[in-house]
Amino acid sequence: MTVVVVSDSSARLGDAAGRWGIREVPLHVLVDGADLRDGVDDVPHDVHDRPKVTTAGAAPAELAEHYRRALADSDGAGVLAVHLSAALSSTYSAAVTAAREFGSAVRVVNSRSAAMGTGFIAREAARCAAGGADLDAVADAARAARERTQVFLVVHRLDNLRRSGRIGTASSWLGTALSLKPLLKLDVDGRLVLDQRIRTVSKAHAALVDRVADMVGTKPADVVVHHVDNHDGADQLGAALTQRLPQLSSLSVEDMGPVLSVHVGGGAVGVAVQVCEVSPRTGP
Template sequence: MSVGIVTDSTAYLPKALVAQLAIEVVPLQVISNGTAFNEVDGITVEQVATALRAGKSVTTSRPNPDLFVAAYENLHANGADSIVSVHLSSELSGTYESAVLASRRVDFPVDVIDSRGIAMMMGFAVLAGARLAANGAAHADVVSLINRKCSGASITFYVDTLEFLERGGRINAIQARMGKAMDLKPLLHMINGKVEQRELVRTSEKALARMVEIVSAAARIKSEIAVHHVEAQAPAEAMATQLMMRTGVTNIEVSPAGAVVGTHVGPGSIAVVVSPQV
């Protein structure tokens, strides 16, 4: 039995690994000034940041279920007997719902998993599942591994302003207004699939230093760590260097977040994902 793996574009997987492991990636959309763009190859996070700074309207949209049907059928046509489809938190997007609807339209087994996360928080789980599937593992074993990776992962992120999260309805408006009124820098995390404020810090420098402390406490030598950013390459790389020194993890990839995440967190944001080895 061969197991195919599907995810969505907010996993932000390295393209080389997507090709190597034959992962199907279904894109979300970004709507900028009324025009819809495919997140994978239609718009960059830099273009989104420019639009946000200019005060333009930028929103995001779930994939049409037809795209999931096409992804499932493509893998099935290429030898997959069953599919595992892993997606960003259903608390943040209707993407999971679209995948579930699509799974009911095909005549082979599809398990749709709500990662309760985003970015490499689910990306590490997708890669682990794809590697296991490539080695001939049973469908149930692939599902089990992905679920364990997702449930054990964490994300901590810094945003320069809560404006964009509030605008997109991804954070409590009262929390956002408190942060702005007190001129504090927020550190956020995800709890049960929702973005929640973890703490408020006086300056961006102190916020980033606090992030290093939080992530170092959560990580182990055998953890996998990824750093994402939106137009914050230098501080993101500095954070990765500090984390390697503090945690003993020797390979931390630093990469831009995509256009969808960029739309909701805005320029200057940095996120760190920790995923356990299971």
């Protein structure tokens, strides 16, 4: 009997999902009238450049079906669901609705994060579950991991953010900014907010490295550098972080995925970082 952890496709877990037995619920990308499931259907590589593309969270019925299977596989130990920030997607509220069908056997945690920020939190919950912990302890592990996780983002253009409506309290400067390459972050409530106003990409990337370094200090940490059609920029950012923070326990470069890329646009780079609790962890 082992608690099963469920997340969603926006978490960008990759091989870590299989390694830790984390189930992923596909989110949706709506392209030219077609409803494409992230991670299941073929989504156009340039989806972030298409002005009429939208995204949708998982519906309660979809989530309930995934929870039902996970609960059966847990042999009654329970299910811990960790989803994309409630401030960015309807998936969390749909998950809460879906979980009611199962009573206390399914718990839902708002990651208040995105991309591998959500993935890191789900992974920590799955590690706890693999150690034989009960559902309460696994949920506590996810909430504790949330406090050690942060996501920063630099966008190269503002059009996608304007259309998305997910910029939160930073919206006041979107209408007048011209060449702004803002450094954004997810705040404690999981909202995308302005961290710094910066005019050039190079300075924005340097500021991002500084912010990650301030958060990590001398502690070990796991880092994933995400990008939207900007592998070179992400590689350079990863190299800068590795040089600045030689104690990192892992660093990888991964695409941001279609669901998030629709909202942040081409060229965007982001960093998900989780400070290790005690000692360095190996593997993503």
